[in-house]
Amino acid sequence: MALMALADVPEDDARGVTIRDGAKMRKFVVLRWKGETIVYRNRCPHAGTPLDWIPDRFFDRSGAFIFCATHGASFEPDTGLCIDGPCVGDVLDRCKFTVDDGIVTLAEPL
Numbered sequence: 001m002a003l004m005a006l007a008d009v010p011e012d013d014a015r016g017v018t019i020r021d022g023a024k025m026r027k028f029v030v031l032r033w034k035g036e037t038i039v040y041r042n043r044c045p046h047a048g049t050p051l052d053w054i055p056d057r058f059f060d061r062s063g064a065f066i067f068c069a070t071h072g073a074s075f076e077p078d079t080g081l082c083i084d085g086p087c088v089g090d091v092l093d094r095c096k097f098t099v100d101d102g103i104v105t106l107a108e109p110l
Helices: none
Strands: 002-005 013-021 024-033 036-041 082-084 097-100 103-106
Touching (some): 036 097
Antiparallel strands (some): 013 024, 024 036
């Protein structure tokens, strides 16, 4: 399932995308970090809420960590590891994907 054009995600930033899966809506974060592309489910491991409360605002003020707007948890962008907040030690759910002709596509079922 195609998520978005990689060109729509600035370097060292992230963009969210919502995909309809039957009656369910699945949320993802496409991240470009230090030359690497990463896709996570847009879901805090602590309570299952989306990470962003303002669309496409996934980073803390320093721009160094992914930030859960609901609980204040901080995650390393490259590993998804929670390093601060109520879910320390948990990790974001990383998704397998491909980039073909500049389009980020999930490589696994929703």
